[in-house]
Amino acid sequence: MTDKSLQNFNISGFQKELIEWYQANKRNLPWRADQDPYKVWVSEVMLQQTKVDTVIPYFQRFISKYPTPYDLAYADEQDVLKTWEGLGYYSRARNLQNAVREIVSSYDGKVPDNPKQLGSLKGVGPYTKGAILSIAFNQPEPAVDGNVMRVLARVLKIDDDIAKSGTKKKFEQLAAAIVSHDDPSSFNQGVMELGALVCTPKEPMCMFCPVQDYCRAYQSGVEQELPVKSKTKKQKTVQYAALLIQNDNGDIVIEKRPENGLLANMWQFPMVPVDEIGKAHIEQWFRMEYGIDIILQVKKGNVSHVFSHLRWQLEVYEAYTTSLETADNRHRFVSSSELDHYPFPVPHQKMMKYLD
DNA sequence: AAGTCGGGGGC
């Protein structure tokens, strides 16, 4: 390694203090009950960009429903998405099922314990690969997430911009150099636990830090200035008219979103892009696109929803149609009780409160 | 290297 960040750094002392602290202070989390590689895997995927408290109930339900790779491999994708509903980043669920089907067909249902096979599975990137190898198989592999970059940026006083895509490689090399070979699982989880409980983004609790003596940022009094992270730019707003269309049976029109892109394969109420076509043309646009005649009735309210990179502003309308069926299977008339079986993104769950 | 891809919670 060409980087000099580890010169004069007491690696073994740092490892020892961190692992001892982790053993004494680790939270009792459901995915820590055993080292089942499948469960470790599921937890790591759910935890991507998602807080521990949010994941816990989802993990419990998911493992109850799909206790083994076989259960998940043989499940219907729509049921998997329904179980994932509300957790976000739904491609995680679809990639996970794709990968589990791969290990059932190619690896006898066993999670591979080598980096090459593991890393080639859908949705298993550098972090998840290292996490599974270290936590489930006790291999001294680096597992660099946001916590690890923050902790190492402070401990080693590194001012690279962690928002840039190239920076992670540098931290992966450093993490590979300092990971404990005696207890890689406790070491990697210890860094992340420290980042979550002590070495937090704002107001880190350095007085309670087990590796304070090893922290160059603390010694220089710059722990609040690190890590360096450039700003993200703000979302664009898109306006839609979102339609609760009912026929004489009391059934409601829903549609399946495309298999790629935002909220892929999730279901929703029809949305009309009023930015593009103008509010006056909603009914005729709908007839063109859906082949269904509708009559707009009353506006029921507004729903706004913020995604990572865009913002939806939905005007919710009630509408009426004389149609009783749709042209293709991507659109359906369903009763209000049947709605529960389909996976809906949160903004469309918000719309359901406007149904009678 | 920059965009895309959810949703919730803290302040």
Added chain:
DNA sequence: GCCCCAGACTT
């Protein structure tokens, strides 16, 4: 409002 979160994938 803004920021963050046990990131991966596409372009």
